[in-house]
Amino acid sequence: xxxxCRRDFLSHSGRAACAIAIGGVGVELGRRACAQDAWTIxxxxxxxxxxxxxxxxxxxxxxATSCVLPLSAVRAVNxxxxxxxxxxxxxxxxxxxxxxxxxxxxxKLCPRDAxxxxxxxxxxxxxxxxxxxxxxxxxxxxxxxxxxxxECKDPAGLGSIxxxxxxxxxxxxNRCTIASNCPEDAYRRVGPEPPPxxxxxxxxx
Amino acid sequence: xxxxxxxxxxxxxxxxxxxxxSPEPAAxxxxxxxxxxxxxxGPVEPPQTADSGPRQSxxxxxxxxxxxxxxxxxTLSEDDWPQFRGAKRDGVVRSSVRLARSWPADGPPKLWxxxxxxxxxxxxxxxxxxxxxxxxxxxxxxMVRCLSLESGAEQWAYKVPKRIRPNHAITRSAxxxxxxxxxxxxxxxxxxxxxxxxxxxxxxxxxxxxxxSPIPAWYSGQCPLIxxxxxxxxxxxxxxxxALDKATGDTIWETPNPDAIPVSxxxxxxxxxxxxxxxxxxxxxxxxxxxAETGEQLWSFPWKFNTAVAPSPLPLxxxxxxxxxxxxxxxxxxxxxRVDGQWSAAEVAAFPPPPRGWNSEVHxxxxxxxxxxxxxxxxxxxxxxxxLDGSELWTSGRExxxxxxxxxxxxxxxxxxxxxxxxxxxIDAGAGEYRQLAEAEILxxxxxxxxxxxxxxxxxxxxxxxxVCLDVEAHGEPLAASPGPKN
Ligand code: SF4
Ligand code: SF4
Ligand code: SF4
Numbered sequence: 001x002x003x004x005c006r007r008d009f010l011s012h013s014g015r016a017a018c019a020i021a022i023g024g025v026g027v028e029l030g031r032r033a034c035a036q037d038a039w040t041i042x043x044x045x046x047x048x049x050x051x052x053x054x055x056x057x058x059x060x061x062x063x064a065t066s067c068v069l070p071l072s073a074v075r076a077v078n079x080x081x082x083x084x085x086x087x088x089x090x091x092x093x094x095x096x097x098x099x100x101x102x103x104x105x106x107x108k109l110c111p112r113d114a115x116x117x118x119x120x121x122x123x124x125x126x127x128x129x130x131x132x133x134x135x136x137x138x139x140x141x142x143x144x145x146x147x148x149x150x151e152c153k154d155p156a157g158l159g160s161i162x163x164x165x166x167x168x169x170x171x172x173x174n175r176c177t178i179a180s181n182c183p184e185d186a187y188r189r190v191g192p193e194p195p196p197x198x199x200x201x202x203x204x205x
Numbered sequence: 206x207x208x209x210x211x212x213x214x215x216x217x218x219x220x221x222x223x224x225x226x227s228p229e230p231a232a233x234x235x236x237x238x239x240x241x242x243x244x245x246x247g248p249v250e251p252p253q254t255a256d257s258g259p260r261q262s263x264x265x266x267x268x269x270x271x272x273x274x275x276x277x278x279x280t281l282s283e284d285d286w287p288q289f290r291g292a293k294r295d296g297v298v299r300s301s302v303r304l305a306r307s308w309p310a311d312g313p314p315k316l317w318x319x320x321x322x323x324x325x326x327x328x329x330x331x332x333x334x335x336x337x338x339x340x341x342x343x344x345x346x347x348m349v350r351c352l353s354l355e356s357g358a359e360q361w362a363y364k365v366p367k368r369i370r371p372n373h374a375i376t377r378s379a380x381x382x383x384x385x386x387x388x389x390x391x392x393x394x395x396x397x398x399x400x401x402x403x404x405x406x407x408x409x410x411x412x413x414x415x416x417x418s419p420i421p422a423w424y425s426g427q428c429p430l431i432x433x434x435x436x437x438x439x440x441x442x443x444x445x446x447x448a449l450d451k452a453t454g455d456t457i458w459e460t461p462n463p464d465a466i467p468v469s470x471x472x473x474x475x476x477x478x479x480x481x482x483x484x485x486x487x488x489x490x491x492x493x494x495x496x497a498e499t500g501e502q503l504w505s506f507p508w509k510f511n512t513a514v515a516p517s518p519l520p521l522x523x524x525x526x527x528x529x530x531x532x533x534x535x536x537x538x539x540x541x542x543r544v545d546g547q548w549s550a551a552e553v554a555a556f557p558p559p560p561r562g563w564n565s566e567v568h569x570x571x572x573x574x575x576x577x578x579x580x581x582x583x584x585x586x587x588x589x590x591x592x593l594d595g596s597e598l599w600t601s602g603r604e605x606x607x608x609x610x611x612x613x614x615x616x617x618x619x620x621x622x623x624x625x626x627x628x629x630x631x632i633d634a635g636a637g638e639y640r641q642l643a644e645a646e647i648l649x650x651x652x653x654x655x656x657x658x659x660x661x662x663x664x665x666x667x668x669x670x671x672x673v674c675l676d677v678e679a680h681g682e683p684l685a686a687s688p689g690p691k692n
Contacts, residue, residue, distance in 0.1 A: 052585060053560050055533045084373065088422045088512055095512040095532045099489055103419050103467060105512060121370075126413070127393060129422035130372050155566060155582070155609050155624075156532065 037189050039165050039176050041074070042196040045186030048146035049162055051154050051200055056094075056109060056147040063163060064145040066181040073170040074144030074163050074178065076114075076137050078152075082160035085120065085132040090156045091148035092117055092135055103129050110148060114141035139166070159200060264414035265454060268398075268406030275407070275452050276400050279331055279384025284661040286330045288381040289428030289472055291613075294517075296571040298615035302662040303679040305643075306618065312629065312645025313675040316663065317357030323669040324376030325567075325652070327611070330354055330660040331384040334401065337672065338389050340375045347391045349380060349399055354663060357674060361404035367391065372423050374652060374669060377470075381429045381436070386451050388436055392424035394468070396438060398454060408454040418442030418468055426470030426515055430484075433497060437475075439486050441468030445502070446486055446495050458500030466490055470515040478524040479543045485518045485526060492518055492528055494541060494548065506539045506550035516569040519577070521593060525553065531566025531582050533559050538593060556595030559583055563591055567609045567654055571619070573634060578619060580607040588621060588632060588639060601639040605630060611656030618642065620657050620664065620677075627653040627668050647673055 043049045047060045063074040088095075088104060092115050097107035108115070117133040124131060137148075144163055152161040179187035188196060281287055283299050290296045305313065322340040329336045335352040339362075347367040351360040369375050369392050380389040387401045394412040399405060413420055418441035430437040435448045435457055444459035445466060471487040475497070482497035491508035495501065511532035519527040521538065529536035536556040542549055556562040560583045570579030570591075576598065577591040586608045588601035601607070608624030619632040627648030633640040648668035658665040662678025 053583070055560055057533075058560060086372070086422075090512070090532070093512075099467075099512065101465070103422060127420045129419060130370060130424060132370070132372075155586075 037191045038167055038172060039170055039179065040188055040190050040196070041163050041165060042186045042188050043162065043198050044196070044201050045184045046163060046182075047184050047186075048149040049153070049159075049186075049200070051159075054150060054153055054156070056150050059146050059150045060183060061145050062181045062183065063178055063187075064143045066178040067144075068171065068173060068177055069169065072144040072178075073166050075139045075142045075166050075169075076144060076146070076148050076161050077164045078135055078137055079160045079162070080134065082158055083135060084158045084160070085134060087129050087131055087133060089117070089133065089135055089152075091115065091152040091161050092133075095151070095156075109151060110142075111145065112141045112143060114138045115148060135161075137161070154200075264411040265408070266406075266410070267408050270400055270405050270407045272452075276385035276402055278386070281331065281384065284330075285332065285384075286328075286658050286660050287383065288329055288431065289327065289379040290517075290569065290656070294430070294472075294474060295520075296569065296613055296656070297573070298613060298659045300615070300659065300661060302616075304616040304618065304659070304662065304677050305679040306631070308631065308643040308645055308677075312647050313664065313677045315647070316355075316674045316676050318671050318673040319352060319357050319359075320670060321667060321672045322376065323371060323374040325374060325654040326376040327379040327655045327667075328352075328658055328665050328672065329380050329382055330658060330665070331382055331401070334360065335665065336380045336382055336387050336389075336401070338376045338378060338380055338391070340369060340392075342371070342375075345369075347376075349387060349389045349397065349404065351387075351401070351404060352672075354660060354674070357672075363397070363399045363404040363406065365391065365395075365397070367393065367395075369393065369424070375424070377424065377426045378428045378472075381431045383431050383451075386431075388429040388431065388451075390425050390427055390429055390438065392420075394418075394420050394425045396429065396454075398436075398451070407452070410449075410454055412438070412440050412468075413442075416440040416442035416444055416447075421468060421470060422513065423470070425468075426472075427468065428472040430473045430475065432475050432484075433482070437473050437484055439468050439471075439473055441466060445488075445493065446473060446484060446500060448500060460493075460495050460500045460502055464490070470513055472517045474517045474520065474526075476518075476520050476526070478541050481543070485520075487514050487516070487518050487528060487530075489514055492526065492539060492550065494550070504541055504548035504550045506541075506552075508537055508539075510534045515567050516565050519570055519572055521572055521577075525593070527570065527572075527577060527593075529556075529563075529565045529570065531564060534564055535559065535562060536564045536595060538595075554594045556591075562595060563589055563597060568611055568656065571612065571614050573614055578612075578614075578634070580610060580612065580621070580624075582609075586610070586624065588619075599638050601641075604639055605641060605644075608650075609652075609654050611654055613657045613659060615659045620659065622648070622653045622655075622657060622666060624650070624653050626650045629657075629666060647675065 064072050093105035094107040094109045097105045100106045117135050120134045149161050153159045326338040333354045335354050337350045339348045345368045346364045349363040380387050387399045389397050397409045398407040445462040446460040448457040466488045469488045474485045484495045489510045492506040494504045510530045514530045524541040535558045538554040539550045540553045563581045566582045570577050580586045581589045585606040590598045610622035610624035612621035617634045627650045629645045631643040653668045655667050664675040664677040
């Protein structure tokens with residue numbers, strides 16, 4: 001079955017059927033085809049992750065739209081140990097939206113409302129704009145569109161949100177449609193050789 | 206602790222005696238000169254609990270200095286740097302002390318260094334005194350410190366118990382001083398007036414309570430302005446700008462704020478247009494111009510900014526001002542005119558929108574000989590020369606990047622910091638291209654964002670942990686024919 005036929009087939013099937021296909025036949029076939037291989041995103045190539053361009057309007061959505069799965073195997077992941085926990089998080093809020101009377105942008109960024117936040121630590125009611133929040137990504141909702149990743153990077157963000165291939169979801173297709181469509185050659189097959197560097201070039205120490 | 210490792214700490218103490226909840230100590234305590242420069246000594250106030258009291262009376266407090274004993278302003282010299290961006294608030298050093306155009310391999314000679322808390326505050330200098338806003342995380346004390354420019358020795362420290370949680374560092378504004386009074390706004394928007402001789406409190410006002418305005422996200426970034434014998438600050442809430450009496454803190458005028466525009470991180474810029482002294486102030490909604498005499502709002506220029514505005518408006522002469530900010534905002538030049546007594550402001554040049562077009566997230570660029578110079582937000586912060594339409598005439602390209610580092614113009618050279626690494630660079634301001642004269646590794650990154658300060662041949666630079674004084678004078682070279690631009 002060609003890549004496009006397979007994609008059509010999957011996208012026209014129900015979610016349950018897909019899940020079965022993904023969980024069973026797909027995984028097995030994929031793994032058999034390339035036993036040691038997995039797909040990964042090279043951080044210093046992906047336009048959404050690497051330093052340089054920011055702004056959700058410059059986002060590359062290929063990871064969300066090219067995957068053969070109905071919901072891409074690529075998801076956004078927040079590394080909480082790296083997160084600044086800012087009150088005005090540019091990955092959570094649409095920083096282009098008008099600021100409301102509470103001093104916060106009035107719109108959220110994620111088109112799928114996949115990011116939630118919870119106040120953490122002491123909350124100072126006198127200084128509400130400097131409280132801290134934990135930002136969590138609901139991977140059931142996220143489709144890896146990359147908008148939040150594009151915003152959570154230097155200088156406003158700390159690069160704590162990255163796109164990652166979820167290997168439990170990925171079919172490890174022999175010819176990955178994301179890799180074929182990736183404009184930056186950032187979608188890489190890793191196998192016996194070492195994975196690409198994940199530390200961003202030029203990032204904070 | 207670095208800016209990355211943001212700890213969740215606690216609360217500040219904001220209410221004076223009259224409100225009856227968690228009062229601050231009545232007298233803010235100057236620290237003796239022999240105290241350790243980086244660790245406060247003397248009684249330590251226990252961490253206070255939250256102040257959630259109503260924003261009303263109790264916002265103002267008088268200090269302990271008797272009226273007869275009030276300080277007198279100094280006569281400032283060309284070597285003084287009494288406030289943010291210098292005496293004319295343009296980022297230009299007008300001293301006639303010649304500066305070295307090259308440095309030894311390990312950088313200019315270091316005269317002294319002192320430990321400072323994490324922040325981006327630049328110092329201000331009058332005579333031999335360096336004034337710096339600082340924070341001691343161990344003691345939970347916010348401070349104004351006075352150091353000797355000659356030796357770095359601490360002369361006094363005014364300390365206020367105040368718990369501030371690092372939020373992309375803590376301190377981020379410079380004091381303003383006339384040599385007699387020192388005015389500082391702390392991260393939680395309390396405005397303090399202290400005696401430059403000894404650090405004693407003269408008066409203070411809690412701006413959020415007095416004007417019903419929130420503390421901005423990432424805390425206050427505003428640097429107060431002393432102009433024509435008055436203190437000018439933006440407050441948001443009930444008033445947009447206020448002019449206060451330096452000695453008493455009493456209100457001279459208030460600019461009404463019917464749209465309840467919140468205070469930004471920008472600082473008020475004094476300008477003169479068509480013979481009228483004014484104050485230009487940048488908010489998320491755009492630029493406003495206010496009469497220096499009465500506080501009346503004369504004109505406004507609406508412009509869309511996003512999330513936060515930190516740079517100040519940059520006067521380009523003849524009523525033109527450049528407005529820029531980060532968060533993907535587009536930079537623009539507006540023209541302010543008066544026709545038949547009516548003021549108006551109109552767009553004359555919109556820069557290309559980001560990410561292609563130039564903008565600045567933190568710093569106010571410098572206007573020099575008809576061009577705009579500064580670090581652009583995009584492309585990892587290249588040093589850029591622009592014309593007044595926003596066309597990039599040249600950049601540092603692959604030669605050097607500056608992140609969000611600060612810069613100053615002195616003796617026809619830009620002294621600029623790489624905000625990521627702390628590298629200090631000397632750039633020829635008249636070369637018509639990026640020509641780097643010297644580079645030194647003095648500081649360490651990340652977030653070396655405070656603008657450098659030059660006074661009498663001494664360069665003050667800081668990172669998140671140290672304030673360093675370097676000898677950058679060209680010893681033995683003749684005096685400069687022209688100390689600086691005339692704009
Ligand atoms: S990658 Fe897209 S869908 Fe996923 S959390 Fe970020 S903005 Fe939302
Ligand atoms: S921008 Fe990134 S680092 Fe900053 S709060 Fe948001 S998720 Fe965390
Ligand atoms: S397709 Fe390539 S550049 Fe686009 S988001 Fe995926 S990895 Fe990044």
